[in-house]
Amino acid sequence: MQFQQLLYFVAVAETRHFTRAAERVHVSQPSLSQQVRALEKELGAELFSRARGNITLTDAGEALLPLARRILADADTARIEVQELAQLRRGRVRLGATPSVCTGLLPQVLRDFHDRHPGIQLLIEEGGSHDLVRHLARGALDLALVALPLPSPSPALTTVELLREDLVVVSSPDGPGLGATARVADLQGERLVMFRHGYDLRELTVAACRAEGFEPEFAVEGGEMDAVLGFVRAGLGVAVVPRMVAERSGSDLRMTPLSRPRLRRTIALAHRSDVAPPRAARELHSMLLTRGSSSPSGV
Numbered sequence: 001m002q003f004q005q006l007l008y009f010v011a012v013a014e015t016r017h018f019t020r021a022a023e024r025v026h027v028s029q030p031s032l033s034q035q036v037r038a039l040e041k042e043l044g045a046e047l048f049s050r051a052r053g054n055i056t057l058t059d060a061g062e063a064l065l066p067l068a069r070r071i072l073a074d075a076d077t078a079r080i081e082v083q084e085l086a087q088l089r090r091g092r093v094r095l096g097a098t099p100s101v102c103t104g105l106l107p108q109v110l111r112d113f114h115d116r117h118p119g120i121q122l123l124i125e126e127g128g129s130h131d132l133v134r135h136l137a138r139g140a141l142d143l144a145l146v147a148l149p150l151p152s153p154s155p156a157l158t159t160v161e162l163l164r165e166d167l168v169v170v171s172s173p174d175g176p177g178l179g180a181t182a183r184v185a186d187l188q189g190e191r192l193v194m195f196r197h198g199y200d201l202r203e204l205t206v207a208a209c210r211a212e213g214f215e216p217e218f219a220v221e222g223g224e225m226d227a228v229l230g231f232v233r234a235g236l237g238v239a240v241v242p243r244m245v246a247e248r249s250g251s252d253l254r255m256t257p258l259s260r261p262r263l264r265r266t267i268a269l270a271h272r273s274d275v276a277p278p279r280a281a282r283e284l285h286s287m288l289l290t291r292g293s294s295s296p297s298g299v
Contacts, residue, residue: 003075005039006068008032009047013065016055092121093281096132096144098200099225101267104244109291113284120280128198133157136270142281147200148266159268162288167263169256170229170246171238183260185212191219191237193228200265205240208263229253
């Protein structure tokens, strides 16, 4: 009994027509009929009644049909499983992330992923949540780490909360400083080093200042994360950044926690709802969720 013979048998059983069955499995009708007859000979029983062109299953055919479908389904499952294992030996994952996450969470996770799957190429797109959501929606990324809430509701994206992180103020050690802790209101009169448009940190900071009744004053704006930290080190102003970034920035920056109100943001892992991520991307997705759930609150 051959796998191909079972495939042809199921096609005839479902179409009740030899010619249409041959079209479905992309073989000639004589070849299909020959293989079905060979199967019948192998089993020692007719599988179809062919009276006047009306194709019906015999009792033997009825008994074989669910078994043949199960065999074909198992074979298809085996093919998919083997292909997915192969995808973990080669391929790529396109991951988008905000700069703070690239600096804090990603390095160790990507190292662990690379150790497990050295054949997978990792392509990282760094940017603000607005940009990453747009790239994700048009299929340019497999996964993205973005800040919630999304810049615009998108039913085409699925998001899972990964971690929540505190925001703090960083300043030059040579500056006057803000004390042990600071309120958002204390930023009034301070010159801020501000991220470019499209960064969720920019919008969150500006919104918090306006909620306290003042417009923030910018010393310089338009930078990426590294540029913002460099400008702060140079004494141009202060900046509001995630705690994980401040803690990894070294002793050349002063970190001041924010209170009243305490500013936090939520980072989520997002992917398109209408397209399943590749196997390798799903593996990275699982590793990120595991690492995010083990991170302490506020980190």
